[in-house]
Amino acid sequence: DAGVTQSPTHLIKTRGQHVTLRCSPISGHKSVSWYQQVLGQGPQFIFQYYEKEERGRGNFPDRFSARQFPNYSSELNVNALLLGDSALYLCASSPGHIQETQYFGPGTRLLVL
Amino acid sequence: GQQLNQSPQSMFIQEGEDVSMNCTSSSIFNTWLWYKQDPGEGPVLLIALYKAGELTSNGRLTAQFGITRKDSFLNISASIPSDVGIYFCAGGGSGGSNYKLTFGKGTLLTVNP
Numbered sequence: 001d002a003g004v005t006q007s008p009t010h011l012i013k014t015r016g017q018h019v020t021l022r023c024s025p026i027s028g029h030k031s032v033s034w035y036q037q038v039l040g041q042g043p044q045f046i047f048q049y050y051e052k053e054e055r056g057r058g059n060f061p062d063r064f065s066a067r068q069f070p071n072y073s074s075e076l077n078v079n080a081l082l083l084g085d086s087a088l089y090l091c092a093s094s095p096g097h098i099q100e101t102q103y104f105g106p107g108t109r110l111l112v113l
Numbered sequence: 114g115q116q117l118n119q120s121p122q123s124m125f126i127q128e129g130e131d132v133s134m135n136c137t138s139s140s141i142f143n144t145w146l147w148y149k150q151d152p153g154e155g156p157v158l159l160i161a162l163y164k165a166g167e168l169t170s171n172g173r174l175t176a177q178f179g180i181t182r183k184d185s186f187l188n189i190s191a192s193i194p195s196d197v198g199i200y201f202c203a204g205g206g207s208g209g210s211n212y213k214l215t216f217g218k219g220t221l222l223t224v225n226p
Contacts, residue, residue: 004155033213042116042201042216043156056212090155092214101146102205102214104155 002027004093004105012111013081021076021108025093031055032074033102034066035090043090049074050096086112119202119217126192127225134220135186136202143206145178145185146214150199159200160187192224 005024013019025032031050035043045058049068068074072093078085088109092102118137126132136145144163148156160171162178162185169176175188185202199221203214 006155031212035214040218042119042203042218043214045213045215048212050212058213101144101158101161103158104148106155107153109153 004091004103006089006091006105006108008108009106010109010111012113014113015081015083017081017112018077018079019081019110021078021089021091021110022073023076023091023093023105024073025091026103029093029095029103030072031094031096032068032072033092033094034074034076035092035104036060037088037090037107038086046076081112083112086110117202117204117215117217119220121220122218123221123223125223125225128192128194130192132189132192132196132222133186134200134202134222135184136204136217137184138204138215139183140204140215141182142204142215143182144204145176146203146205147174147176147185147187148201148203150201150219156201189222192222194224194226197222197224 007022033048034046037043046060047066048056052068063079066076088107090107091105094102146161147159150156160176165182166180167178173190199219201219202217205214
């Protein structure tokens, strides 16, 4: 069975630009969560979506937004990119939205110049 | 954002040795998870713990959910070179935030063959 997939694998942008990252969860999983991991740190929670609705949001500015589609795939959008947005963006899927074990994808490495 | 207190930060051991690492928090968690992350990859789930006092094994790995629900440890027995990587603890279901995982900063494990 396919695990969580993310695209693209790597991305280079310049300050002020916009970026869209994509995630497909494990088949049968209805919840997708997004995390940001900067070098040397553990992942930080950004959003969780379940059944196309936002169920939780971390301490990130409004420049970060996301959505979930009817097939449970998800997009993370970041506007007005800053140098500090350079990080590994991880998507995780789980069957439901409460205390479920989360399975991570390989991540998208974003570099903002 | 909040991160769990994970120790040690790094370990350098000889092949065949046993390893122990732990994670503590000021908050109670309902779920403790342990992940391993290789460079440029997403975290891979090793062990999931759902009940205070629970002791669970996965091959050479053993993890326990602390009785106070504020800590967890991971032991690796008879280490091998492929155990090299960064190990993260993660807590879930704290303070009504059932939708997110809170991570430690990671333990970098190096195994000398």
